[in-house]
Amino acid sequence: xxxxxxxRLGWGVLIVFAILxxxxxxxxxVPGDPLDALLGDFPVPPGYAEQIRTEFGLDKPLSTQLGxxxxxxxxxxxxxxFANRMPVLDLILARVGPTLLLMLPALFFAAVFGIILGxxxxxxxxxxxxxxxxxxxxxxxSVPIFWLGQMLVIVFAINLGWLPVQGMMNIRDQLTxxxxxxxxxxxxxxxxxSVMIFYIxxxxxxxxxxxxxxxxxxxxxxxxxxxxxxxxxxxxHVLPNAMIPVxxxxxxNFGHSLTGAILVETVFAWPGIGNLFITSITNRDYPxxxxxxxxxxxxxxxxxxxxxxxxxxxxxRVRANHEAR
Amino acid sequence: xxxxxxxxxxxxxxxxxxxAGVFIALLALVALTVGFFHNLDPYVLSDDSMVAPSASFLLxxxxxxxxxxxGVLHGTRVSLTVGFFxxxxxxxxxxxIGAAAGFYGGRLDxxxxxxxxxxxxxxxxxxxxxxxxxxxxxxxxxxxxxxMLAWPQVARVMRGEVMRVKQLEFVDAxxxxxxSERRILFGEVIPNAVAPVLAVGTLIVGQAILLEASLSxxxxxxxxxxxWGRMLNSGQRFLFNAWWLSFFPGTAIFLTVLxxxxxxxxxxxxxxxxxxx
Amino acid sequence: MTTTENPGRGxxxxxxxxxxxxxxxDYRTRDSTVTAVxxxxxxxxxxxxxxxxxxxxxxxxxxxxxxxxLLPDRIARIASGRIHLNGTDVTDFTASQWxxxxxxxxxxxxxxxxxxxxPVMRVGRQIAESVKRHDKATRDVQxxxxxxxxxxxxxxxxxRSYPHELSGGMRQRVLxxxxxxxxxxxxxxxxxxxxxxxxxxxxxxxxxxxLRQRLGxxxxxxxxxxxxxxxxxxxxxxxxxxxxVESGATQEVFAKPTHPYTSGLILAAQAARxxxxxxxxxxxxxxxxQD
Numbered sequence: 001x002x003x004x005x006x007x008r009l010g011w012g013v014l015i016v017f018a019i020l021x022x023x024x025x026x027x028x029x030v031p032g033d034p035l036d037a038l039l040g041d042f043p044v045p046p047g048y049a050e051q052i053r054t055e056f057g058l059d060k061p062l063s064t065q066l067g068x069x070x071x072x073x074x075x076x077x078x079x080x081x082f083a084n085r086m087p088v089l090d091l092i093l094a095r096v097g098p099t100l101l102l103m104l105p106a107l108f109f110a111a112v113f114g115i116i117l118g119x120x121x122x123x124x125x126x127x128x129x130x131x132x133x134x135x136x137x138x139x140x141x142s143v144p145i146f147w148l149g150q151m152l153v154i155v156f157a158i159n160l161g162w163l164p165v166q167g168m169m170n171i172r173d174q175l176t177x178x179x180x181x182x183x184x185x186x187x188x189x190x191x192x193x194s195v196m197i198f199y200i201x202x203x204x205x206x207x208x209x210x211x212x213x214x215x216x217x218x219x220x221x222x223x224x225x226x227x228x229x230x231x232x233x234x235x236x237h238v239l240p241n242a243m244i245p246v247x248x249x250x251x252x253n254f255g256h257s258l259t260g261a262i263l264v265e266t267v268f269a270w271p272g273i274g275n276l277f278i279t280s281i282t283n284r285d286y287p288x289x290x291x292x293x294x295x296x297x298x299x300x301x302x303x304x305x306x307x308x309x310x311x312x313x314x315x316x317r318v319r320a321n322h323e324a325r
Numbered sequence: 326x327x328x329x330x331x332x333x334x335x336x337x338x339x340x341x342x343x344x345a346g347v348f349i350a351l352l353a354l355v356a357l358t359v360g361f362f363h364n365l366d367p368y369v370l371s372d373d374s375m376v377a378p379s380a381s382f383l384l385x386x387x388x389x390x391x392x393x394x395x396g397v398l399h400g401t402r403v404s405l406t407v408g409f410f411x412x413x414x415x416x417x418x419x420x421x422i423g424a425a426a427g428f429y430g431g432r433l434d435x436x437x438x439x440x441x442x443x444x445x446x447x448x449x450x451x452x453x454x455x456x457x458x459x460x461x462x463x464x465x466x467x468x469x470x471x472x473m474l475a476w477p478q479v480a481r482v483m484r485g486e487v488m489r490v491k492q493l494e495f496v497d498a499x500x501x502x503x504x505s506e507r508r509i510l511f512g513e514v515i516p517n518a519v520a521p522v523l524a525v526g527t528l529i530v531g532q533a534i535l536l537e538a539s540l541s542x543x544x545x546x547x548x549x550x551x552x553w554g555r556m557l558n559s560g561q562r563f564l565f566n567a568w569w570l571s572f573f574p575g576t577a578i579f580l581t582v583l584x585x586x587x588x589x590x591x592x593x594x595x596x597x598x599x600x601x602x
Numbered sequence: 603m604t605t606t607e608n609p610g611r612g613x614x615x616x617x618x619x620x621x622x623x624x625x626x627x628d629y630r631t632r633d634s635t636v637t638a639v640x641x642x643x644x645x646x647x648x649x650x651x652x653x654x655x656x657x658x659x660x661x662x663x664x665x666x667x668x669x670x671x672l673l674p675d676r677i678a679r680i681a682s683g684r685i686h687l688n689g690t691d692v693t694d695f696t697a698s699q700w701x702x703x704x705x706x707x708x709x710x711x712x713x714x715x716x717x718x719x720x721p722v723m724r725v726g727r728q729i730a731e732s733v734k735r736h737d738k739a740t741r742d743v744q745x746x747x748x749x750x751x752x753x754x755x756x757x758x759x760x761x762r763s764y765p766h767e768l769s770g771g772m773r774q775r776v777l778x779x780x781x782x783x784x785x786x787x788x789x790x791x792x793x794x795x796x797x798x799x800x801x802x803x804x805x806x807x808x809x810x811x812x813l814r815q816r817l818g819x820x821x822x823x824x825x826x827x828x829x830x831x832x833x834x835x836x837x838x839x840x841x842x843x844x845x846x847v848e849s850g851a852t853q854e855v856f857a858k859p860t861h862p863y864t865s866g867l868i869l870a871a872q873a874a875r876x877x878x879x880x881x882x883x884x885x886x887x888x889x890x891x892q893d
Contacts, residue, residue, distance in 0.1 A: 012386040018443055022452075030459045142583040146542050147557060147575030149570055154568045174542075211375060212749045218717040225670055225712075226704030226732050226780060230697065236731075237720050244722075262451070263539060267561065277451075278543055281458050293455045297447045315722055 004312050004322045012305045019297045023290055024069050028062070044082055079287030080293070083280070088291040092273065096167055099272030103261045106192040109197035111250050113318040118207020119239075122215065128209070133204060140201025145260045149194040149267035156190060163189055166269040177292075191268040195260050199253070206249045207242070214242040231250070244314050251307025335595035342591020347583040350382060352581060356401040367395035367551045375567050385569035387559065393569060397577050403546075404534045407468055411533035414472030416470040416526040419479020420519065426480065427487030427518075428510050437484070441477030449474040450539060457545045464547060467540065472535045482525050486518035493517075524593035531585030538578045553578045617689035619707060619788040619820055620646040620669060625683035627673065631882030638664040640844050642683070646788055646822050651814060651825045653831040653852070655867075659767050665841075666792045666824045670710055671700040688787075706736045709786035713793035715773035719765040725776050726761030732783030750779040755809060771802035775809065782813070787819040795830065807834060828871035832856060840864050 035049060055072065078088040121133045157165040163186060164170070170183045214220075215238055223233045249312075265274030273292060280288040312318045336342055359365055371390030378385045384393040426437035453470045460466055490496070491514055499513050540546060541554030548555075553574040560570035627639040639661040646652050656662045667673050669685065671692065684693045688707050695703065720728060729747045733740060740746045748758050754775040765773055775792060781789055791810070794855045795803040807830060814821055821846055823835055831838055831852065840848040840863070847861045859865045 014441060019447060022447075026456060026459065029456075034359055046589060115519075138583065138586065142531070142579060142586050144538055144542075144557075144575060144578045144582070146539065147571065147578060148563065150564060150571045150575065151556065153564055154571070158565055158568075218712070218714070219720040221672055222712065222718045222777065222780065223720070223731075224672060224700075225704055225710040226784060227701060227703070227735050228731065229701050237723070240722055241720070255446070259450040263542065266543065279456070280542060281454070281545065285460055289455045289458055293448075293451050296451050300448055301446055317721060317766050320469075320764075320766055 001311065001319050004319050005309060008305050008308050015301050018299055020070060020073060020209065023294055024066055072226050074203045078291040081285050081288045083283040083285045088287050089285055091288065092291050092295055095273050095276050098270060099261055099274065102191055102270060102272060103195065103257060106195040107199060107257060110196040111203055114200045114203025115207050115246060117204040119211050122206045122211035137201040137205040140197045145194055145198060146263040146267050149264050150195060152190045152194060166321065168271055191264045191270055194264045195257060198260055199257060202249060202253060203246060210245045211238065211242040214238045244311065247314065248307055248311050254303040258296055332595060336591060339591035341587050341593060345587035348584045349588060352401050352405060355398055356405045359398045365395040365398055367391055367399045378569050384573045387570055388563065393573055394427035396551050396556055397573050399551040399589050400574060400577060404537065404553045407471065407537040408530040408534040410468045411475065412526050412530040415475035415529050416479050416522060418476040420483050420522060423480035423483030424487045424510060424515050427484035428491055429512060433509055437480060441480055443476060444477040453536060454540060454543060454545060457540055462545055462547050467537055471536050474575060475529045475532065478529065479522055479525050481517065482486065487514055490518045497584050520596040524589050524596055525586055527589035527592050529588065531582045532575050535582050610744065610877050616648060618645050619688055620822065621686040623684045625685060626681040627668055628679050628681045628823050629677055629843055630679060635843055642846055644790045644839050646820050648787060649818055649820055650837065651821045651835045653825060653835035653838040654841060655746055655825060655831055656829065657826055660841040662824050662841050663792060666790055669706060669790055670704050705784035707787035708790065709781035709784045710790040710792065711777045711781050711794050714797040715777050716765060718777060719773060721765055725765060729783055732780045736784040750782055753782060754779045770798050771805060774798060774806055786819060788822065790822045792824045828868060837888045
């Protein structure tokens with residue numbers, strides 16, 4: 001197991017390095033002076049351009065530049081955002097909170113609902129309930145998430161007035177304490193629901209396929225021959241096997257949900273990373289864009305490694321295959 | 326001809342795929358012919374702004390008096406163009422790279438697998454948005470970016486199929502005739518391995534359309550071209566009073582992506598190598 | 603159908619462990635109904651070793667699974683006849699009734715042990731499940747599991763292994779240990795050695811013989827391997843295309859087969875050649891359940 005962990009970590013380091021190089025290359029792929037890419041289009045104080053030129057060694061050979069870039073990065077220097085008057089890293093970290101608040105509960109509930117839907121549909125393969133689930137999955141998988149958000153706003157917030165239209169909290173009333181929490185929760189419902197739909201669609205699809213397949217595995221026959229009850233067989237034998245692909249699908253689609261969250265934040269003016277992303281596009285604040293990409297990519301890699309490790313814990317054959325190589 | 330027949334009879338067993346295919350054909354028809362209908366000009370401004378769907382404006386009009394119907398119909402051109410060419414690029418690259426990796430194996434194979442793993446892990450939309458934001462929003466750029474991000478999916482399927490086919494006996498039989506390895510790859514192996522790739526290619530069209538719509542929703546599209554995503558972008562400001570500005574273009578995106586997903590699933594079922602044997 | 607009925611051991615007061623009367627099992631596919639097994643009457647008494655022999659598609663696996671209600675319930679149906687386990691009529695049992703009856707006194711082992719063991723659960727735990735289910739009196743489950751492993755000649759360290767870490771022969775022994783954990787009086791073995799190589803086959807058969815003697819356990823061996831049947835079983839039922847065509851004491855049936863199929867089977871097993879030097883084959887096409 002330990003060698004598996006090490007190999008996954010090693011892979012992670014390699015991928016992160018590749019991401020950094022990619023980020024570096026983007027700056028230099030842009031037509032024109034790489035300086036523009038590093039500064040963005042926002043007006044900067046006169047001496048700053050020169051400072052950046054030296055800091056990133058733009059007049060030096062490419063390999064030196066790469067080295068300087070990496071050194072800067074490791075020191076936490078992702079550049080400075082003049083549009084927001086903050087270092088990029090601090091800016092991003094300040095906005096991460098709301099995005100996590102949106103994503104994590106959404107992912108959690110989507111996973112739970114998806115599993116429940118899939119597990120209950122599996123034994124009833126071919127029934128009306130099952131076909132409905134398949135149709136719903138296809139829907140959730142194909143619908144553009146930002147449009148879904150807009151439609152939800154129109155129906156539930158504007159026309160029915162049940163839920164707020166935008167933002168994370170009711171700012172006007174200057175709420176505190178419990179009222180503030182309640183306000184945030186009310187604002188959270190529609191955006192979180194938009195993010196959840198895609199996840200529920202894929203999780204339920206995988207859960208259903210995986211459970212109905214596991215029910216036909218031969219070891220179920222052995223378990224029955226032992227005289228075990230069907231409930232015991234389901235919980236102790238079928239589900240532990242069937243949940244493995246479900247767990248991996250949840251983990252490996254984290255990047256997709258991150259993208260979804262970014263798009264949803266735009267619709268709901270949710271003050272997180274996504275909002276920062278779009279305002280930076282409008283402002284042509286390139287350092288922020290690159291910083292967001294970097295952080296997003298690295299966090300996806302981390303989640304991927306975590307999922308790999310979880311997979312190895314749940315399925316001992318994975319560890320064995322790794323050792324065999 | 327035999328393959329075409331098999332395809333048609335196979336597809337007949339998947340009614341949803343057939344309906345989707347018909348819808349796609351209709352979209353293509355619209356895209357090709359809408360330019361000839363002068364009364365469906367999406368750029369024409371008028372004084373009748375913010376009109377709800379009615380007799381004069383079937384799908385309503387926007388803040389500058391432009392017809393939403395015309396916009397939705399014209400949007401097919403950008404979506405299908407980006408979808409088709411990006412998928413074509415991804416499929417072309419994927420077939421060549423995947424086939425080479427599967428056929429020759431060794432370090433080429435390992436390198437290709439590592440690279441495609443990389444592209445799968447990184448969040449492609451964010452990368453695409455960053456690149457487009459920094460390099461410009463031309464149609465060609467968007468197609469190139471989407472295509473470059475999608476080829477690993479095709480490569481993986483192709484590689485798997487090539488690895489399966491190259492072990493079949495007829496390949497050795499042809500080898501004994503003294504034909505070069507390269508001609509075996511292109512003449513025998515690839516043609517027999519390529520069928521499942523078509524299904525992936527179809528799904529990529531759907532992904533590409535969604536990606537382009539998402540990019541233009543964030544404003545990352547050419548301002549002169551009519552695009553569904555861009556219409557949603559403008560519609561965002563008017564959610565309160567003009568729901569039709571967002572509803573119709575969005576429905577168009579949804580139905581189009583859905584159609585490609587359904588069609589791709591049906592194609593995959595028909596060309597599943599397990600069904601052929 | 604010809605029979606040379608052997609009264610067997612045991613007095614008529616003790617019910618046979620297993621008895622079927624003119625059993626018929628149909629499979630319902632989308633287009634048609636196929637009879638997999640018909641007019642099958644077999645009997646296994648305590649301590650006996652009986653074989654059910656036939657080629658693929660003859661219906662012998664269906665019979666084996668029907669004995670414990672393990673047929674796929676939406677497709678398979680007991681069309682007529684009865685099954686008695688230890689005197690109880692189980693023919694019309696519901697799923698929950700079956701749960702109470704499986705394992706003891708009748709247990710089952712299958713072929714191809716890799717797919718018949720849960721890949722993500724340690725082997726020791728899978729054996730312990732049997733013990734906890736059927737041996738409620740045992741306080742120290744772990745000790746009993748170790749005892750069972752010893753019985754099947756596996757090292758105690760196997761408790762913590764996963765199925766994929768064991769060899770084919772070891773996995774088959776685990777399946778045996780699981781079955782023995784139920785303290786069965788009758789063990790139904792569905793082609794227990796087919797997936798194994800010849801040496802391992804011999805080991806497993808020796809183990810089965812030893813267990814039967816030690817525990818006084820009866821065995822119903824399903825097989826297509828006549829050599830194995832000849833060595834291990836006192837009585838044999840020969841199945842061909844869903845019916846029993848011959849039955850009786852193994853030695854008598856093999857020495858003087860009355861049904862042409864049985865003769866053909868024996869000759870083929872002996873790899874006999876005819877006067878032209880060609881192998882003896884059984885006339886007719888490869889039988890499937892639909893014939």
